Amino acid sequence: MSDAKYFQRGKIHELRTELNSEKKDKQHTKKKTVLKKIVANMTMGNDMSPLFPDVINCMQIPVLEIKKMVYLYLINYSRTKPDIAVMAIPTFIKDAEDHNPLIRALAIRTMGYINVDKIVDALIDPLRHCLRDQDPYVRKTAAIAVAKLYMYDKGLVESEGFIDLLRDLLADANPTVVANAVAALTEISERSDNISLKLNMTVSNKLVAALNECSEWGQTYILEALMLFVPQEIGDAELLCERIAPRLQHANSSVVLTAVKVIMYLLNYMTKEEDITNMCKKLSPPLGNRSSGLFLGGPEVQYVALRNILLIIQRRPDVLRNDIKVFFCKYNDPIYVKLAKLEIMYRLSNAINVDQVLSELKEYATEIDVDFVRKAVRSIGRLAVKIESTADRCISALLELIQTKVNYVVQEAIVVIKDIFRQYPNQYESIIGTLCENLDNLDEPEAKAAMIWIIGQYADRIENSDELLDDFLFTFLEEPVEVQLSLLTATVKLFIKRPSAGQELVPKVLRWATEDVDNPDLRDRGYIYWRLLSTDPVAAKAVVLSDKPRISTESDNMEPVMLDELLLHISSLASIYHKSPQTFIQNAKPKFLVPSPVLNSRYPGQRRNHDSDFGDLLSGSFGTFEANPYNVNTVNLGDNIVENLLLDL
Structure with a gap:
């Protein structure tokens, strides 16, 4: 019969009566039934604490199933009734010496959960004996109990020598015991300021040998611990990687990702490029095969894998260079998976596979999901900037999308075309007319700012550029700052390139920017x-119309120092957020590559002294500034400003 019958609200006095019934019950069947009812009510949130003394009396019954329910009850209510909970100590100690290893382990586990001072004191001796118990199940349970005890009382664990006992368990013959000891020591090491777990090559080899016989979670614990091994000699990292590599074929995604993390870590300590290349090839199948454990899980698991892959390919792009098709989006992928795949597709694109990628992106740009379409259109523009040989095809694709007249597609296309103009000046200006046909569809700040930049940049080639800017200026004071800044610069460019066309617009825009707005950036630029313009128009022309630096795709890459840190946190929240754990976990310990004779020095001069740089800037020749930056000679900038500027130009 189903246990659902136990999940009914029970009255305290009725349950107490049944629990204390003196009727013959040799098999303790009735007591089992009553305890099941109590646990069920406790699970539903009903307060069963008044039954505490009655339940404790059941601890004497030598039946494992009853003990499990009683111990579960004690864990739940001991903190609220510590005075009564101490009554269970004699039974706990007795059970910790029981001939049945399951009962011994159960007693130690339960005492570790109950954070009551007297019970903690009573736990010390039984726990010490259980750490040396003959049964591996008891030893592995005791190892975890030490970690729980450390969270409650750090000083007690250290003074009683439990850390040394845990270290001894690393050489245990049972792999599950080893895994639990590693998990406990790792947890303690992360929470302690003066305890640090460090592995040498001998211990690391023993841990790797235990992998084959561990459960999937035990393998994860051991692999995590191997991150604490710092290779000191040539060949150490290579040997360890070879022994860990079979874990990459595991069906469990956690094991695969953790193995990838360890191998990525050890690659930093390899000295031969040939060995690094071979190991990168071994990383490709688990990360780029739809049948691997990472892609057989649900979309949530896939998303975690994709976010980690995005970090990996920034450090080792060769890992998945030939597996881009794996990241093509499927129609039933959730939006967050699609967006993650798009970013990976862009990073893996090159002159060889760009045609496939561009074809996919054009198809994505016709989907119905707005966010996905925007990202696809933007990726087409980024491809044009990244790969010069494909710029013509990307422009053609963007023009096709503009012809669809879909509002958000057109606006996103204009945004990326601005970047293409920046990257390839004087090459694609013939499409400006097509862009100007869509001015009425622009209602987003970024798209407006991009279009205004194009008009200002090519004001001398667009016949009615003054009229177009005047239309935008009609709502200048209501526009977002991003658009206002773009309008200000575009109007000044128009005036410098075509003084007669911009002579009416410049004074108006400058007064708005300096007198009618509150944004300091806009006011500074206006002044x-x-x-x-009023003091040296020639210099103004040289400054405003100076050659712009070409756009670099390097800006898409993460800062090397941050990337190094995040690669040490693969398969964790940090690798999903792409943020250092210290930013969202209190007291999180920072991780970094420990110096070693075989540590690769990839970024010479990477860590610069920013204070020194700042000092150099301060000591540079900036000339003299007035105390009030807004105290300019506005008296000389009257209504005749345009006439004076025309003469100077």
């Missing part, structure tokens, strides 16, 4: 332009 700078005003000062330049």
Whole structure:
């Protein structure tokens, strides 16, 4: 019969009566039934604490099933009734010496959960004996109990020598015991300021040998611990990687990702490029095969894998260079998976596979999901900037998308075309007319700012550029700052390139920017332009129309120092957020590559002294500034500003 019958609200006095019944019950069947009812009510949130003394009396019954329920009850209510809980200590000690290893382990586990001072004191001797118990099940349970005890009382664990006992368990013959000891020591090491777990090559080899016989979670614990091994000699990292590599074929995604993390870590300590290349090839199948454990799970598991892969390919792009098709989006992928795949597709794209990628992106740009379409259109523009040989095809694809007249597609296309103009000046200006046909569809700040930049940049080639800017200026004061800044610069460019066309717009825009807005960036730029135009128009032309630096795709890459840190946190929240754990976990210990004779020095001069740089900037020749930056010679900038500027230009 189903246990659902036990999940009914029971009255305390009725349950007490049944629990204390003196009727003959040799098999303790009735007591089992009553305890099941109590546990069921406790699970539903009903307060069963008044039955505490009655339940404790059942601890004497030598039946494992009853003891499990009683111990579960004690764990739940001991903190609220510590005075009564101490009554269970004699039975706990007796059970810790029981001939049945399951009962011994159960007693130790339960005492470790109950954070009551007297019970903790009573736990010390039984726990010490259980750490040396003949049965491996008891030893592995005791190892975890030490970690729980450490969270409650760090000083007690250290003073009683439990750390040394845990270290002894690393050489245990049973792999499950080894795994639990590693898990406990790792947890303690992360929480302690003065205890640090460090592995040498001998211990690391023993841990790797235990992998084959461990459960999947035991393997994960051991692999995590191997991150604490720092190779000191040539060949140590290579040997360990070879022994860990079979874990990459595991069906459990956690084991696979943790193995990838350890191998990525050890690659930093390899000295031969040939060995690094071979190991990168071994990383490709688990990360780039749809049949691997990472892609057989649900979309949530896939997303975790994709976020980690995004980090890996930034450090080792060769790992998945030939597996880009794996990351093509499927129609039933959730949006967060699709967006993660798009980013990976962009990073893995090159001159060889760009045609496949571009074809996929054009198809994605016709989907119905707005966010996905925007990302696809933007990726087409980023491809044009990244791979020069495909710029023509990307422009053609973007023009096709603009012809669809879909509002958000058109606006996103204009945003990326601006970047293409920046990257390839004087090559694709013939499409400006097509862009100007869609001015009425622009209602997003970024798209407006991009279009205004294009108009200002090519004001001398667009016949009615002054009229177009005047239309935008009609709502200048209501526009977001991003659009206002773009309008200000574009108007000044128009005036410098075509003075007669911009002579009516410049004074108006400068006054708005310096008198009618509150944003300091906008006011600063307005005053700078005003000062330049009124004092040295030639310098103004040189500054405003100076050659712009080409856009670099390197800006898409993560800072090397941050990337190194995140690669040490693969398969954790940090690798999903792409943020250091210290930013969202209190008291999290930072991880870094420990110096070693075989540590690769990839980034010479990477860690610069920023204070020194700042000092150099301060000591540079900036000329003199007035105390009030807004105290400019506005008296000389009257209504005749345009006439004076025209003469100077």
